[in-house]
Amino acid sequence: MRVRKRKNGDARKAACGELVLPFDKENLSEFALSEIYPDKKTFCIEIGCGKGAFITGMAQKHPDIGFFAVEKVSDVMVIAAEKIRDAEIQNVRFLNCDAVHLGKLFPKHCFHRIYLNFSDPWPKARHAKRRLTYHTMLESFKDLLAENGRIEFKTDNRDLFDFSLEEFPIAGYQMENITYDLHASEWAKDNIVTEYEANFSAKGFKINRLEAFLPK
Numbered sequence: 001m002r003v004r005k006r007k008n009g010d011a012r013k014a015a016c017g018e019l020v021l022p023f024d025k026e027n028l029s030e031f032a033l034s035e036i037y038p039d040k041k042t043f044c045i046e047i048g049c050g051k052g053a054f055i056t057g058m059a060q061k062h063p064d065i066g067f068f069a070v071e072k073v074s075d076v077m078v079i080a081a082e083k084i085r086d087a088e089i090q091n092v093r094f095l096n097c098d099a100v101h102l103g104k105l106f107p108k109h110c111f112h113r114i115y116l117n118f119s120d121p122w123p124k125a126r127h128a129k130r131r132l133t134y135h136t137m138l139e140s141f142k143d144l145l146a147e148n149g150r151i152e153f154k155t156d157n158r159d160l161f162d163f164s165l166e167e168f169p170i171a172g173y174q175m176e177n178i179t180y181d182l183h184a185s186e187w188a189k190d191n192i193v194t195e196y197e198a199n200f201s202a203k204g205f206k207i208n209r210l211e212a213f214l215p216k
């Protein structure tokens, strides 16, 4: 997601206070979920949250769940964190880092859902390894998924979706609840629309969606 470099980015991030979890690439250690969310038992994470429409909607709909939102671009994450702060939503925490670090930051098998929404498609074949649905990245997410946990993935990009349909099985996942037109499907009623989703569906693009899980 492109956002013009903003002035006061660090100050705005600091003003979001404890909503933004500390991240030090040189000194990675596991978060204690019981300290972050003493009253929650279920945790979900969105990777690449952008400006935060999805995580805001999910957190409002599920106040019993502790959400985490990861975004590697600081100026984008700040916009999402300010949304949560201004709406006085209590059950979202942000992390400003790349997804590659998540295995070192969270306890094993702690997430009921991992949401990948409109992940960057990296259309050039030589950049395939950067896609969040490249099989090695999906393999790394296995450590994060709780028993019975699922990855929910949606994208307007049919090439990325078709690529992902091949990568999930390579990484050992099964898939179900697959649709090439989410908004016309049975999953539309529970769907929380992201910023990219609103934009692309307004332009007439169909939204692809799947759920992936690990066989027992």
Ligand SMILES: C[S@@+](CC[C@H](N)C(=O)[O-])C[C@H]1O[C@@H](n2cnc3c(N)ncnc32)[C@H](O)[C@@H]1O
Binding pocket: 001, 047, 048, 049, 050, 051, 070, 071, 072, 073, 076, 097, 098, 099, 100, 117, 118, 119, 120, 132, 194, 195, 196, 197
């Ligand atoms: C195309 S945008 C979609 C944003 C939002 N999910 C939506 O649907 O509106 C993808 C977002 O994922 C972030 N992102 C991409 N790769 C990432 C990674 N490896 N770790 C963390 N964030 C990532 C980008 O910075 C960007 O903000």
